[in-house]
Amino acid sequence: MKNIKYLSAAFLLFALIMGNSGCSSSSGNNPGHEYMPDMAHSIAYEANHLQYYRPNTWESEENLRDFYVKPMLPVKGTIPRGYTGMSLAKDPSDAMEKSDFMAGTPMNGHVPYYYDDTEEERTRAMAEITENPYPITQKGLDKGKDLYEIYCGICHGDKGEGDGYIVRDDGGKYPAQPANLVSDEFIGASEGRFYHAVMHGKNVMGGYADKLSYEERWEVIHYIRSLQAKKTGTAYDPIPDPDAAFKSKFSDLLSATSHGGGHESGHGDAHGGDHGEVSGAVNPNVMRLENVFFATGSSQLKAVSRRELNVFAEVLADSGTNVEISGHTDNVGDAASNMSLSQDRAVAVRNYLISRGINASQITAKGYGDSRPVASNSTDEGRQQNRRTEFEILRH
Numbered sequence: 001m002k003n004i005k006y007l008s009a010a011f012l013l014f015a016l017i018m019g020n021s022g023c024s025s026s027s028g029n030n031p032g033h034e035y036m037p038d039m040a041h042s043i044a045y046e047a048n049h050l051q052y053y054r055p056n057t058w059e060s061e062e063n064l065r066d067f068y069v070k071p072m073l074p075v076k077g078t079i080p081r082g083y084t085g086m087s088l089a090k091d092p093s094d095a096m097e098k099s100d101f102m103a104g105t106p107m108n109g110h111v112p113y114y115y116d117d118t119e120e121e122r123t124r125a126m127a128e129i130t131e132n133p134y135p136i137t138q139k140g141l142d143k144g145k146d147l148y149e150i151y152c153g154i155c156h157g158d159k160g161e162g163d164g165y166i167v168r169d170d171g172g173k174y175p176a177q178p179a180n181l182v183s184d185e186f187i188g189a190s191e192g193r194f195y196h197a198v199m200h201g202k203n204v205m206g207g208y209a210d211k212l213s214y215e216e217r218w219e220v221i222h223y224i225r226s227l228q229a230k231k232t233g234t235a236y237d238p239i240p241d242p243d244a245a246f247k248s249k250f251s252d253l254l255s256a257t258s259h260g261g262g263h264e265s266g267h268g269d270a271h272g273g274d275h276g277e278v279s280g281a282v283n284p285n286v287m288r289l290e291n292v293f294f295a296t297g298s299s300q301l302k303a304v305s306r307r308e309l310n311v312f313a314e315v316l317a318d319s320g321t322n323v324e325i326s327g328h329t330d331n332v333g334d335a336a337s338n339m340s341l342s343q344d345r346a347v348a349v350r351n352y353l354i355s356r357g358i359n360a361s362q363i364t365a366k367g368y369g370d371s372r373p374v375a376s377n378s379t380d381e382g383r384q385q386n387r388r389t390e391f392e393i394l395r396h
C-alpha cells in the first residue's frame with residue numbers, strides 16, 4: 001500500500017514538472033523549449049519524402065511557418081554517393097566491366113539522364129541520342145536477350161512484335177497494345193527513342209531506369225536492333241572480342257615456327273644505326289601494344305591503357321615468356337629527350353605489368369627514341385604510327 005502511495009506521489013510530481021516545465025511556447029526573445037523533442041517528432045529527413053517538420057506541437061496548422069524543414073529532391077543530375085570513381089578508384093580496371101571501360105563510362109555505369117518525361121524531351125532525346133555507346137558484342141547481345149525476355153518480352157513479345165503473352169488472347173489481360181518494335185517505324189527510329197522509353201516508359205508502360213543499369217539498357221537496345229535485323233534479314237553482327245583477338249595474336253607469335261633469328265638479330269641490330277630510315281624488315285617476335293596511351297609529353301599511362309595491359313599481363317603470366325618492352329617516338333623535337341621519354345614510357349609499362357603480378361625478371365624495358373621508325377615521319381599518320389609501345393618475345 002505504502003509503495004503505491006509513494007509511486008502515485010512520484011507520478012504526480014513528475015506530471016506536475018512535465019506540465020509546468022516540460023514545454024514552453026516561444027515568444028519574444030524566448031525560443032521556447034521542449035522536453036525530449038526528438039521523441040515527439042522525428043527530425044529524420046527522409047530522402048524524397050515530403051513531410052513537414054514541426055518544431056512544436058501546440059502551434060495550429062495555420063500558424064506553421066514556411067521555413068519549417070521540408071526534405072527536397074536532389075539537385076538535377078546528382079550522382080549518388082559512391083557512383084563516381086573512374087579517377088578515384090585505386091585500380092578501376094579491377095572494378096569495371098570491360099565494356100564499361102571501352103565506352104568510357106564510370107566504373108559502375110551510373111550515367112545521369114538529362115531528358116525529362118515530356119513529349120518535347122522525348123523528341124529532343126530522339127534527335128540527340130543517335131548512337132549506342134557500346135560496341136556490339138556476343139556477350140552483350142546474350143545479356144540483352146536475357147534482360148529483354150525478363151523485362152520486355154511479356155508485353156512486346158519474344159520477337160518484338162508487340163504480342164507478348166500477357167497481351168495475347170490466350171490468357172492475356174493487358175489492355176494496351178505494346179509497340180511493335182520490329183515495325184518499319186521502329187526500325188527507322190533513332191537510339192534515343194528506345195533509350196527514352198526505357199528511362200521514362202510511355203503512357204501505360206512504366207520506366208525501367210531503376211531496373212536496368214546504364215550498360216544493361218544499351219544491351220537491351222542492341223538486342224532489339226538484332227531482332228529488327230532478323231526481321232529484315234540483315235546482319236547485326238558482334239565485333240570480335242578485342243581481348244580474344246589480342247590473345248590469339250600473342251599465341252600466334254609465341255608458336256611461330258620461324259624464330260626469325262631471335263632477339264640477337266632482331267630489327268634493332270639490323271637498322272639501329274640508320275637513324276630515321278624506315279626498315280622494311282619486320283621482326284616476327286615483335287608485337288605492338290595498340291591500345292597503350294600516355295599523357296602528352298609524359299610517361300603517365302592513361303587509364304584506358306589498362307584494358308590491353310591487363311590482358312597482356314594475363315598472357316605473360318600464362319606463358320612465362322620473357323619480353324622486352326620498348327618505347328618509340330616520332331622524330332619531332334630533340335632526339336635526346338625523345339630517347340629519355342621513350343625509356344620512361346617503357347619503364348612505366350613494365351612497372352604496371354609488375355604491379356599486375358608479373359615477375360620483374362620476366363620483363364625488361366628499353367627506350368629507342370626515334371631511332372626505329374616504322375613509317376615516314378613526314379606525315380601526321382606516319383608520326384602517329386611511330387609513336388608506339390611494342391614488346392618483343394625474347395627466345396632462348
Ligand code: HEC
Nearest residue numbers: 151152155176177178179193194197198202203204205208
Ligand atoms: C507491361 C507491358 C510492357 C512492358 C513490360 C514493356 N513495355 Fe514497352 N510499351 C508498352 C506499351 C503498352 C507501349 C505503347 C505505349 C504507347 O505508345 O502508348 C510500349 C511502348 C514502348 C516503346 C515505344 C515508345 C515510343 O517512343 O513510341 C518502346 C521503345 C518500348 N516500349 C520498349 C520497351 C522495353 C525496352 C521494355 C523492357 C525494358 C518494355 N518496353 C517493357 C508496354 C510494355
